[in-house]
Amino acid sequence: MMKTLMILAHSNIQNSLANKIIAEKISLLADTEVRNLGQLYPDFQIDIAAEQQALLQADLIIFQYPFHWYSVPGILKEWMDRVFLFGFAYGPDSQLRGKELLVSTTIGGPLNSYAAGGHNHFTTQELLRPLEQSANFTGMIFQPPLISHDMVYKAGGDNSREDIMQRAHEHAGQLCRLIQQKSAAFIQKDAPSAA
Secondary structure: OOOEEEEEOOOOHHHOOHHHHHHHHHHOOOOEEEEEHHHHOOOOOOOHHHHHHHHHHOOEEEEEEEOEOOEOOHHHHHHHHHHOOEOOOEOOOOOOOOOEEEEEEEOOOOHHHOOOOOOOOOOHHHHOHHHHHHHHHHOOEEOOOEEEOOOOOOOOOOOOHHHHHHHHHHHHHHHHHHHHHHHHHHHHHHOOOOO
16 A cells, blocks of 8 residues: 655644645545644754654655745755755665655745746746755655645735635645555555466
8 A cells, every 4th residue: 555645844734724724635545644844843853763754654755835935834944954864865775765756835826927927937847846856866756746826815815715725625636636546556556466
């Protein structure tokens, strides 16, 4: 059975609309663990051994977070700095080689603002290159990211709470289907062939 690990990085998950819904839906799937970094490490004191052990048990690793300043939230960057160590995450004895990494992120701005000539000048795929290279460097297999735009709510803004919640449920549904497809393929791959 394929094991999925979601690394949830959100500075205030209790007040989140989108990421809270996504993480709750994913936590209901079999063989899935959600590690809420903000809850586990409010002081940023990462338990390296516990996090490495969780990674070792996973086949699919999901980074779930709201896009912050064109990057990951600080807690996820700290987690990577502390956990992705030489001899574990990279080097001749990388223990992450062959695991899949999927970035699942919510972005406040509209899709058309993430383009050459757009408000943010770059596509989200371009801005996710550091994570793609981190996967490459550790020997993980970088999966096509799952990105949802227009995911910010401000009173009087363009998006209602209901709009964002609906898009969050759609995002979570896509993510659940993807995990289930990968799990089915994983089981089929490991099934003994009939002779």
